[in-house]
Amino acid sequence: MYTLLRILKWTGIILLIVAFILVAAVFSRQDLQFEAPLPELHASMDSAVIAHGEYLVNGPAHCSGCHTDNAHEAAYLRGETVPMHGGYAFKLPVGTVFSKNITNNQEHGIGRLTDPEIARTLRYGVGSDGRAILDFMPYYMLSDEDLTAVISYLRTLPGNAHAVPADDLNFIGKAVKAFLIKPAGPLGTERPKGMRPDTTAAYGEYLANSVANCVGCHTARDLMTGAFTGKPFAGWMNMEGNVPGTFFNTPNLTPEPTTGHLANWTFEVFQARFRSGPVFPESPMPWASFRRMRDADLKAIWNYLQTLPPVVQETGPLKAPKEHG
Template identity: 40%
Template sequence: MRRIIVGALQLFFLVVFLLASALTFHTWRTWDWSYDDVPLPDVSASSDPAVIARGEYLVYGPSHCVECHARSFEEFQKVVNNEKVPLQGGTRFEAPPLGVIYSKNLTPDKETGIGRYTDGQIARMMRYNVRPDGRASVAPMMPFHNMSDEDMVAIISFLRAQPPVRNQVPENEWTVPGKIIRSISSTFKPRDAAIVKPPKVAPEEKPTRERGEYLARYVANCVGCHTPLHDTTFEPIGPDFSGGEEFEPMPLPGVDMQTWFRTPNITPLKGGALMKFPDRATFVARFKVGGRQHPGTPMPWEAYAKMSADDIGAVYEFLRSLPASDGATGEVTFKKTD
């Protein structure tokens, strides 16, 4: 009997060893895999002032690029104060269990920014989540894959027109668990070409449901924060826009770092956040005022306040058209004690 137990234990540990070895080998081979075969979108930056102005609106407004691509949280305080700062990158984001992520330099510096890359390489990163060097990016948190060609050209054109800022940003620091997650989670792979179906032209800037869905899903990323995600793989685990995703506070002056945020349900559920606004006008008014009622909230109020009334109204019309989904309806702040 003792011999059988010993043999069973040996077999068990052998299986565990083989599985661990297979996972280690798979991670080593694939966590930083090259996807350079993903095609480059056929887009080219424009020097047309109207196109560049449109790009500036998108970058500092609905797409809120500055929320991540400022130099630091200290400099981001200027954004909170409604000052414009360059998109030179460098903000350090602690992202357990993945590691440390640094936002990249989006100015056209030829050594440290996007001046090193072609328009197609920039567009591929935005649309397919593939960096210019062929590796997968952490950019899937911004769902630009179905942003229109027109808007993508506008953004790239504006980024090209900025003054270059020399700022060498550190490489991301991946933990061992982070490398494993990158090797197995679809979140950190190139986007499936089957879902990349961008329109040539964006829906007209009017307060319509169609325009609102385009903004909420592919430009302003309402869906990214207001949808619950798996803590490890960052894949959706609940209905779109149903809320419940938890965020630590931004480390700004005077912020209580123990006060975390839980995104609210923004479907038309009774008791949900959206239903606090009886009509489009009150929704637009709140966003145009901007301002952070809760210090440290990751909600980009300053950027959204720069959106046109028609664009904000379009988001409202889209959200009101959704089916009500069960989800987070409680307080948006809570104390994190662990």
């Protein structure tokens, strides 16, 4: 009996020490530094380049949907151009993460970042302070020209002194940050070169995968790791909406006659659907940005979707009654 108690006591002490070491490790690993090249890309003053950047940021690349704050969400949904001073709160199981101020304010915005630092953030997922940027922005394969256009437009945004709160991660979030999060990009070495907007499926492929990230939501994924588990564009990703407790199923966009969501659509129906904006205001799909997409870009995406291998995949109602397993 006495020995058993002694063993229990020592097991308890050892467990406590292990727990203490783990907690200490988690807290000591909150400022990990990562390395990645600084792309030699610089903002241009050319008005055509800036206009292209403005179109990307407020249209297909939908930066504005995330980089404003919750107070401007209604204006964003109405289709207004909203200030990009950040602060939108993403409430996740790991804690609350805030989008950052990407106006040119020196203290609170990107005024303190160099152009190559902004480019590295978007291409390699490494921030100016060496931190791993959370994988909200899969623009890793943007062409040099488009990344330059985006930065050129951001540089025209007057500085806005809106201070964004620091991320508020819970212990699990801190543990994930300490041991799991690594910079996610880039996704390959062959970055598209000289992409020129046209209506071809090739340009549509670039838009749907590297600019508008249709693939990121319209493919089933493991919600813990973000890893793709389903066939590309076959849908069936279950996502929480912008209002907590609302859930959506992404439809199958492959050209499959029985379960494909677009099977009975023509391009005109697709185009009209994009022009009309969100049906469900709490949908996570950034309809208000995509609504601004040019007809030619919509046509390119449509043409690309028709070239996908058809996948039989039921996806249920767009607005789901609850989370699916």
